[in-house]
Amino acid sequence: MFSLQILQSCPLPLLTLAVFIFILNAATKIIHQSPRRRRRLPPGPPAIPIIGNLHQIGELPHRSLWKLSRKYGPLLRVKLGSVPTVVVSSPEAARELLKYHDLQTCTRPAIARASRLSYDFADIGFSPYNDNWREVRKICILGLLSVKRVQSFRYIREEEVESLVETLSRHSVSGKPVNLSEKLMSLAITMIFRAGLGMSSHGIKKNIERFRGLVDEGGTILGRSSAADFFPYVGWIVDWVTGLHRRREKCFHDLDEFYDDTIRNHIQNKNKEGPEDIIDLMLNMGREQQLEVGDEWNHIKGVLMNLVLAGTDTSASALTWGMTELIRNPRVMKKAQTEIRNRIKNEGMIKEEDLEKLEYLKMVVKETFRLHPPGAALIPRKAMSEFKICGYDINPKTRIEVNVWAIGRDPSVWKDPEEFFPERFIQNEIDLKGQHFELLPFGGGRRGCPGIHMGLSLVELGLANLLYCFDWKLPEGMTKDDVDIEEVFSLSVHKKVPLQLVPVKYNNSS
Ligand code: HEM
Known part of the structure; x- marks a missing residue:
């Protein structure tokens, strides 16, 4: 008026x-x-109030995001709850991100987010690439993961692979199928716990059920998104009601107890024989830096958390998928076996020095990582400032996912991408060490996997010996088309139904 x-x-x-x-x-x-x-901004589907695009993400997020990116493009914008997210699904976009905007995005979620553990070098949420992280990487590399250190642990890999071959040989007499997924997970655990935690083979095998339980639960808990990830202020209530919070707390408490026992044993046996391992190295560093005992232990536990979960689950997943693809592709299995058995004659086992002679096997390994990268998407990053990728604006605080699984299926790079065809790597310079953005199973940039040498050595040596020492059959009544390839999403993408195969001992001294 x-x-x-x-x-x-x-x-x-x-x-x-x-x-x-x-x-x-x-x-x-x-x-x-x-x-x-x-x-x-990058294109993407319309978001619903409150939940954003969460209703479009299924139990296998890499597949859901892949489908969306095929519709909207290789740089996809979605909203996960209240979190704006950009998903990278092409080598070009991955190159721009990891090569030119690495420093602006190399944050990652705190491992023990939503847990009360204090040694994760970060509060709840994303941890920056700060001095603590640099220190952790340095220790991991110095103590365990440099090429030199990885070579010095070669005898452990060879002994453990030999022990697996012996177990399988005994089993082969029965002619019954063996749960290979379980055996390969035990191999990865024994390997990492011996080299990384200085434990004895005997001690690990005696407690293998407990350790497998710890790693399985740790992988599941870390791989599973929680409501708190996508609704930062109220999500914890949902996690509390669904019981996820309690489950997380218990898992981290159990891991914590395990690390405490391991460090205590090290201190009690400090005059033990054997090479210095990563815990010895950190205890020495702690003494030199005159750290308080609590700080020192937290520091060590932070490193162990990374090694135990990042090293075991991934290697076991790669070995299992490798064997799964080989049994589904008898032509490739035969060709790989012929190469190994022709090039290495009259040996009981394949040694690491033999691996260089096995070109086709290396292609099989690459093809396995292309189709089944254990971490289907790299660990999420968060933009710390504003920048552009492929001409699109990325806002600060955007969560960024690199869908490595989708990149391995990009039809503009890979002909017949769903086919397991190792020959595609003949005269093809694409490698998997983080320099070629078409194949990124170990990530890239500053936060790429520091365990690449250790992981690759174990996968190559494991597969080479499984193929050298055995022929493999499917359980009675099954054909290769019956082999299930359903996935389950955890810290790594695993085969949902365990791989059951019948080992038939091959006489490799003939
Ligand atoms: C087949 C085996 C393996 C695969 C496929 C693999 C893959 C990966 C990937 C994709 C990442 C994240 C990279 C990124 O976000 O850019 C990662 C991180 C990491 N991996 Fe591995 N990994 C393997 C084995 C290992 C082993 C054996 C160890 C150590 C024992 C290890 C230790 C780590 C650590 C400590 C990180 C975190 C690095 C950081 O945050 O800066 N990995 N790995």
Whole structure:
């Protein structure tokens, strides 16, 4: 009423001017207050209030995001709850991110997020690539993962693979199928716990059920997104109601207890024989830096958390998928066996020095990592500043996922991408060490996997010996087309139904 009176008393030119000024003012405000509207954000599906696009993400997020990226493009924008997210699904976009914007995005979620553990070097949420992380990487590399250190643990890999071959040989007499998924997980655990934690083979085997339980649960808990990840302020209530919070707490408590026992044993046996391992190294460093005991132990436990979970689950997943693809593709299995058995004659076992002679086996390993990268997506990053990828604007605080699984299936790079065809790597320089963005099973940039040499050595040596020492049959009544390839999402993507195969001992001294 009051405004109507003002309008009636105004002459027309003045009114027009007032309306013009009002519109100009409003437009300026919109432009200034919301610069994002002018920005060119990556395309994506419309988001629903509150949940965003969560309803479009199934139990296998890498597959759901792949389907969306085929519709909207290799740089996809989605909203996961209240978290704006960009998903990278092409080598070009991955190159731009990991090569040119690595430093701006090399944060990662805290491992023990939503848990009370204090040694994860971060509060709940994303941890920056700070001095602590650099220190952790340095220790991991110095103590365990440099090429030199990995070579020095070669005898452990060879002994453990030999022990697996012996177990399988005994089993082969019965002609019954063996749960290979379980055996390969035990191999990875024994290997990492011996080299990384300085434990004895005997001690590990005696407790293998407990350790497998710890690693399985740790992988499941870390691989599983929680409501708190996507609804930062209220999600914890949902996690509390669903019981996820309690399950997490228990899992981290059990791991914590295990690390405490391991460090205590090290201190009690400090004059033990044998090479210095990563815990010895950190205890020495702690003494030199005169750290408080609590700080020192937390530091060590932070490193162990990384090694135990990042090293075992991934290697076991790769070995199992390798054997799964080989049994589904008898032509490839035969060709790989012929290469190994022709090139290495009259040896009981394949040794690491033999691996260089096995070109086809290396292609089989690459093809396995292309189709089944254990971490289907790299660990999520978070943009710390504003930048562009492929001409699109990325806002600060955007969560960034690199869908390595989808990149391995990009039809513009890989012909017949769903086919397991190792020959595609003949005269093809694409390698998997983080320099070629078409194949990124170990990630890339500053946060790429520091355990690559250790992981690759175990997978190559394990597969080479399984193929050298045995022929493999499917359980009675099954054909290769019956082999299930359903996935289950955990820290790594595993085969959902354990791989059961019948080993038939091959006489390799003939
Ligand atoms: C086949 C075996 C393996 C695969 C496929 C693999 C893959 C990966 C991937 C994809 C990442 C994340 C990279 C990124 O987000 O850019 C990663 C991180 C990591 N991996 Fe591995 N990994 C393997 C074996 C190992 C082993 C054997 C160890 C150590 C014993 C290890 C230790 C780590 C650590 C400590 C990180 C975290 C690095 C950081 O945050 O800076 N990995 N790995």
